[in-house]
Amino acid sequence: MINAKMPKIWYGGDYNPDQWEKSIWDEDLRMFKLAGIDVATLNVFAWAKNQPDEDTYNFDWLDEMMDKLHEGGVGVCLATSTAAHPAWMARKYPDVLQVDFNGNKRKFGGRHNSCPNSPTYRKYAARMAEKLAERYKDHPALLIWHINNEYGGAGNCYCDNCEAAFREWLRARYGTLEELNRAWNTSFWGHTFYDWEEIVLPSGQSEEWEGMNGRQATNFQGISLDYTRFHSDSLLECYKLEYEAVKKHTPDIPVTTNLMGAFKKLDYHKWAKHMDVVSWDNYPRFDTPHSYTGMMHDLMRGLKDGQPFMLMEQTPSQQNWQPYNSLKRPGVMRLWSYQAVARGADTIMFFQLRRSIGACEKYHGAVIEHVGHEHTRVFRECAQLGAELGKLGDSLLDSRVQSKVAILFDWENWWAVEMSSGPSVALKYVDEAHKFYDALYRLGIGADVVSVEADLSGYDLVIAPVMYMVKQGVANKLEQYVGAGGTLITTFFSGIVDENDLVKTGGYPGELRKLLGIWAEEIDALLPSQRNRIVVRDIASGLKPEYECGMLCDLIHSEGAEVKAVYGDDFYRGMPALTVNKFGEGEAWYLATSPEASFLQDWLSQLCASRGIKPLVPSVPEGVETTLRTKDGQDYLFVLNHNADAVTVELGDRAGVELLNDRQLNGGKAELAGHDVWIIKLNK
Structure with missing residues (x-):
């Protein structure tokens, strides 16, 4: 504790x-x-x-x-x-004051107002x-x-202290200017550095500006990422x-x-x-x-x-x-x-x-x-x-929450995705992760949200949305996970760059190409008003015949992966939109576009069921949330009603003592009041 x-x-x-x-x-x-x-x-x-x-x-x-x-x-x-x-510190020691994005020295005021390298x-x-x-x-x-x-x-702070500290940080990371120039691709636009003192912070005075939708825009993603x-x-x-x-x-x-x-x-x-x-x-x-x-x-x-x-x-x-x-x-x-x-x-x-x-x-x-x-x-x-x-x-x-599904979330990948100068300002990393999480949430299936460094061996299903940046060793780790029987899902705009935001040549999705059994030739960015369709080949899978999709559409070719769905419109009609590749004892799925919410819910429902991943209760009414915490072999089922009105919850064989009201719930159907919660100490 x-x-x-x-x-x-x-x-x-x-x-x-x-x-x-x-x-x-x-x-x-x-x-x-x-x-x-x-x-x-x-x-x-x-x-x-x-x-x-x-x-x-x-x-x-x-x-x-x-x-x-x-x-x-x-x-x-x-x-x-x-x-x-x-205030006395700011007056006597102005080095504590930050310098803003445009080079203006701040005065005393606000909070979090200190230069971290002062x-x-x-x-x-x-x-x-x-x-x-x-x-x-x-x-x-x-x-x-x-x-x-x-x-x-x-x-962020852009003062001289931060600039000097940044150069030392870079020395520790890269060792030599030659390696730094390679990692930043400074031959582009003649930015090659020959002395550490030539390096300045990326700011409104140098490499960056405020882009569309308030996103950070930069000429050199490698510099801004670092x-x-x-x-x-x-x-x-x-x-x-x-x-x-x-x-x-x-x-x-x-x-x-x-x-x-x-x-x-x-x-x-x-x-x-x-x-x-x-x-x-x-x-x-x-x-x-x-x-x-x-x-x-x-x-x-x-x-x-x-x-x-x-x-x-x-x-x-x-x-x-x-x-x-x-x-x-x-x-x-x-x-x-x-x-x-x-x-x-x-x-x-x-x-x-x-x-x-x-x-x-x-x-x-x-x-x-x-x-x-x-x-x-x-x-x-x-x-x-x-x-x-x-x-x-x-x-x-x-007590601990135990899940059989993991969603990979990586801050550096987030930074890199949204510093990218393409393909679409509508692409938001957290939103894409949440789409998968929300689908599982509505199904009553829990998911851990973990780092790419996490041990994946305990998960039956791992989801890596928009895995744009593939860091050193991660592709091998995912191959080992899938090879040992795991199921991996990744999506469009994945496997594009390394940890320095340098494109992996030889075809997208780079180091993930063998695992996924596909090659992505082009990436189409759709306007907000444009939609395409996912046409399902195997209706017996439990999916509907077709679903809407949009934002991004990868134009992919199978290199051994089975095509489960194709695009329904545009010049790439008939090209794969959803594939699965058998790899060792497991399989790796690639979703080439951003689908409507119902597709993710239908697809993940079937995929989880086939792997024995079940909801905590037989059916989850809209607006009801379920989780399970476990301690010393004792399970505690939480059922939360986010609706203002009462709902009927089908508990199935989940029976036990509801701790907040000291009453016995014997499974089956029970009514949960609006904005109310059960904490059920389940019978062993």
Whole structure:
């Protein structure tokens, strides 16, 4: 478990007593107890309060609050406060200030406003983390360290310090200028470098500009790809400095930093290797598909091989930065909280516990609203959830989600796909991954979302959408997986480039050509108004005769693969649109175009059934989500109704005790109320 000091699902969130007079503190603690809150995240943005000048540190307020929380039975997730440097630091040491994409030096303001390669920032951030660790290393309230906050939330930095650090990063990566010139293909446009000092950052002053649909556009994908890697690594180095500072004094206290789901700027697979536990902040919109939120939970769980994660932030009611900040309807906060638990969370925490009165987050929801008392709908719902979590105790802690399907997700591939100067601005990597995830979700079939480095041997089906970049060794790994009996699906625009975004000559899909048994000759990009058709050859497969497709259409030739469907229109009518290639004991499928949603659902249903991959319940009504967590041989079935109205769920032979209401469910059909959830401890 995250910390044995508190052997239950943690319940709480961000608390900012430094924003309030002391007269409020005791009232907050009274209401925390009413709501069942047992963990508070402190000190997230208190750097300026803790260190009013270069030489002065003042933790008196924090001492008092740590003691008060402990006396009240509340543990502390202690942040290092380094997510926003103080104003005095920006004035005295301007190297901490970022330079933006167009070369403008920023002034003090905002948050995440520090240059990650500033010697001043790194020095004082690590020093603050160490002072906190020295002071609170033996405090009984301390449960976990929270380094910084939502790294990468501001723009990238393009200052001279970053440029010098980038050159050193490149030296370490490539060794010689000759290898760098090869990797970047600098003979194009006469960009050959003869001295490391000639290399400048790719920015609005050099290689990049804002492209269509807000996408990053660049003349040299290799340069921009490496800068993106470098920026992620630079922030990671800042995190590691603080990690090491607190571990020096508290080696047994776990350390985390809050991630943000599919956040494009940082390679979370690389970051997770340096985190004791993954935590993340979940802020879906009112209309975000529930399957997308589920995929984000599964992505976070997959960062550390299925280890339970922390839901560090969500809102109890409404957000404040979206165009339309809708309230969460009655029951939805509870439902979405249990969605996180169903997919591997061992904490439910909020931003924030008391609503701020000023600045840009004063209308962001909180457990304690501006009215200041417990007689609100939001507080009552929070208190209900707190009571339920207390009742669940440690029954679900450290239980795992087990899947037979994996979806490969790779940040560097994402960067490369969307830095590409073609073939279509409509191609969005995360959306393509979500299409497959959503189809499985609607079928009631779970999927892990994992790195290309993950062990694939335990999966019956592996899906690699838009595997544009094939890194060194990955093709061999996939061949071994399929050869040993696995089933692989990949799609259009796959096998095109290596890790430097250099095209693999000899025909697409490059290193995957033998495995897939096809050759892709051309790639057609369709306008949003254009559609083609997938015409199924074998209707006995359970598929409909035809489906719509669009966006991209690979024009492929079989080199041994069996053609399962062809295109129905245009000059490539009759060419393969779906193929399968027998390889060793397994098979590899290639979907050459982006199909309508019903195709994926029909196809994956048949494919999973043929491999013995079954839904958790016999039928899944629209809007109902199912997952399974397992601990010590005991299965816990979650059934969540995202509909406002009641639905009838066919449980089949799934019977057991529903833990939230202490009632027996004997399988068969049962009615689940709107926005309600079952956690069923299944009979063995």
